[in-house]
Amino acid sequence: MSVQERKQRERADRERLIVATARELAERQGWDAVTTRRLAERIEYSQPVLYSHFRGKREIIGAVALEGAAEMAAALRAATSTADGPHARVTALARAYLDFAARNPAVYDAMFELDGGLAFADEDTPEPLKDAFAALLESLGEVAGDGVHPGLFTEVFWAALHGLATLTRAGRLPPEYTERRTELLVDRLAML
Amino acid sequence: MSVQERKQRERADRERLIVATARELAERQGWDAVTTRRLAERIEYSQPVLYSHFRGKREIIGAVALEGAAEMAAALRAATSTADGPHARVTALARAYLDFAARNPAVYDAMFELDGGLAFADEDTPEPLKDAFAALLESLGEVAGDGVHPGLFTEVFWAALHGLATLTRAGRLPPEYTERRTELLVDRLAML
DNA sequence: TTGTTTGTCTAGCAGTGCTAGATTCGAATT
DNA sequence: AATTCGAATCTAGCACTGCTAGACAAACAA
Incomplete structure (x- = not known):
């Protein structure tokens, strides 16, 4: 045995x-x-x-993506936990997200750019992915604003971060103004 | 001869x-x-x-990307030209952008997801790409808000649109709320 | 009509993801 | 301790990829 x-x-x-x-x-x-x-x-x-x-290369990419999702969720929670107040929390969240994407480009690609055969926005979405989204929602929900669905707001904020992350890394956006873009995004999107 | x-x-x-x-x-x-x-x-x-x-497959992708950029610029200008006032213009712009991405996924990929060997955010960036960004800037510049660099604002808005476009098409965001996300984005990011 | 250039094709290289079938190994049984 | 047998692993190969050297043919110039 x-x-x-x-x-x-x-x-x-x-x-x-x-x-x-x-x-x-x-x-x-x-x-x-x-x-x-x-x-x-x-x-x-x-x-x-x-x-x-693994069934194939795709599943290996998927496995890396799941590992990355868990790490990203942890990184986001760590960043927000030390910030005081909603605004500082969201700023810390945005910085942590972009930082993770910049420091782990291959993992980020596995999660969002490549086909890892994973389900998204679905009931059979793997737990780490749901949890990463939940980590975003935790901080973003409190600044969604009155009458705005927190989930929807999180999706929009996430999309903006994702756009900044990918366009910057692909050389479409000059990297030197990342911080100013982040500030602008947070100041405008987050209510109070 | x-x-x-x-x-x-x-x-x-x-x-x-x-x-x-x-x-x-x-x-x-x-x-x-x-x-x-x-x-x-x-x-x-x-x-x-x-x-x-062409030097290789990459350059063929690049050629499709340039063609797409010209078309996108035209589509954006056509959409904004019939709208009255800054807010309506930006809404029309956002819808036109997402619509173009959804209707021409392969072209959109050639422009932003795949490597077509094109320079970006550089002086030797091909004209059609610069012009597509200019088309965005024309409508977005007027809602950047006081003291905010129009180019930087356009980059952030563009990144948000890009994130929505790619995450939606990759199945990461449920497509049925696209319009509500667009409205939220425009209402928050655009000043007045 | 010849010679030369220009254009195009055939055939092939080195690489990819993936798999059928042979083989080796190690644990359980006699 | 030797034998059996099943599981684990490898060798070899398929059909495909992007790309290119060298053979060939067609069109032009002399």
Whole structure:
């Protein structure tokens, strides 16, 4: 019985190794460099082993995305928890979001730019994704304003942050004014 | 001398055919389906012909992006020209932007999601891209508010629209509340 | 009619995601 | 301790990708 358990544990370890390696490789050299062959070589197994853990490359991206969502939720909550008052909280939230996207571009891509085969805005959306949205909602709900649905407001604010994050990273927006854009966004969108 | 001209004309025609075919194929079956082989087959030439017009697939995407930028600029100006007053103009602008993105997803991807090898926010940014941004600026500049740099305001508004467009199309935001999100965005961001 | 340039195509390279079938290994049974 | 058998793993290969060298043909100039 304990032999089976050990095997299960080793399997779980290897799965974590795959995800961590994919993430590291993507962060270092971009997702294009994450090929099944290279990934297999790094974990020192053959290609088919990957497919005994995941249906395909897409699912590996999805796994990285889920890991990232959990981390992002934690980062957002950490940032807002030390801020006093709604306005400061939202500012801290926006900064933390953009900071996460800038520091973990590959993970951010896995979450929002690439197809990781994950469901969104749906009842079978994975828990970490719902929780990341919930982390946004916690701080943004209190500044939605009277008569404005907190969820809807959060969606709009999130979309704005997402736009800033992606356009900046793609070189569409010059990065030096990020802070001023953030301030403008918060000042206008958040009520009081 | 006229023989050369005819040849040049035919070459230009074929180049347009390549771009139009790539765009149509991408719009119908997604950019993944736009392979050099398929594209060559559709224009009834061999693969290498593509490379006598463009450096590679990336440049073909770039060409579609430029075409799209010109069309988007025209669509934005058409929408704002019939609206009375700053607020109505900005609302019309936002709707037109999101509408363009929803109706031309492949073109929108070529412009903002894929790598078409184009420079952005730079002096050697192609004219159509600068002009599309200018079209945004024309309507948004007048609602930036006192002491707010019109360009910076336009960047933020644009980023918000971009976020709404991409998150909605990727299934991250339920599409049924698009209009309400648009209204909320315009009401909050635009001054007066 | 010849020679040369220009245009186009065939064939192929190195890479991709993914998988069928062979093989090796290790645990359980005799 | 040897044998069996099932699970784990690998080798080899498929069909595809973007891209290109070199062969060939057509159109022009001499």
